[in-house]
Amino acid sequence: MMAREQEEQRLQELGDFLRTRRNRIAPEDVGLPRGSRRRAPGLRRAEVAQLSGVSVDWYTWLEQGRPISVSTQVLESLVQALHLNADERAHLFFLAHQQSPPARSLEPETVSPALQLFLDHQGLSPAFVTGRRWDVVAWNEAARVVFGDYEQMTAHERNVVWRMFTSPMYRQFLVDWEGHARRLLAQFRATCGRYPGDPWLTGLIHDLMSASPEFRAWWPDHEVLSASEGHKTFNHPQVGYLVFELVTFQVFDAPDLTMTAYISLDEADTPAKISRLRSSRSSVSSGF
Known part of the structure; x- marks a missing residue:
């Protein structure tokens, strides 16, 4: 009843x-x-x-x-x-x-001024926002000096999945690249399930199948994973090892947007290294 x-x-x-x-x-x-x-x-x-x-x-x-x-x-x-x-x-x-509407694929993905302010106030913790296709659409200064100058990147380079599987420098930057890549691929697979038939995602998958042997080998496994958390270690080309605690969450009023924050830990003197990078406003190559 x-x-x-x-x-x-x-x-x-x-x-x-x-x-x-x-x-x-x-x-x-x-x-x-x-x-x-x-x-x-x-x-x-x-x-x-x-x-x-x-x-x-x-x-x-x-x-x-x-x-x-x-x-x-x-x-x-x-x-x-x-x-x-x-x-x-x-x-x-x-x-x-009784469910969310399908995404409007032609609408540009932007963040609100309040969300950008939140990113900027993360200080020494790199943080960025990705859209439903895993493109980085907003970031803070700490993310720029750690992960590269997003302003100078091409559209493909701003795509987290593309960069993971095609950037030689990113393989050196990530400690345990294969573990990172497999987890990211499983999360990406879960996202694709929410937008079946999206022509842009279909094209990206096709390009990745051609560009990356690992993507081509692992994609048929159909592994899926929700957003991950935990320790992440990077080997930055300018300051060496950086250690973070990773958290991700959806933006409440824009559920197709995901915020990723790397909380700087004291291990490997991470906060001080990021502070040095920010102070020098190091210009990291867009290919990094």
């Missing part, structure tokens, strides 16, 4: 949400005439149905909270018709499908 009540509440919430979004849009906002006989604010159900490419009866049932199936394509049509922002789109998908 409890499950049935929860389902009815979810459908009612979905209908109420659609109605409130419909009521806030003026007809002229979507290129429709207002007319002299319109009494209620916002769009009529028939107008939303027309804009979404569905029947009036079907949309009416949806607003009434009836248990009807809703495809991703129709939900995206409603997003456009009702001018929903990213938060509203996510809410709609949770109410209708």
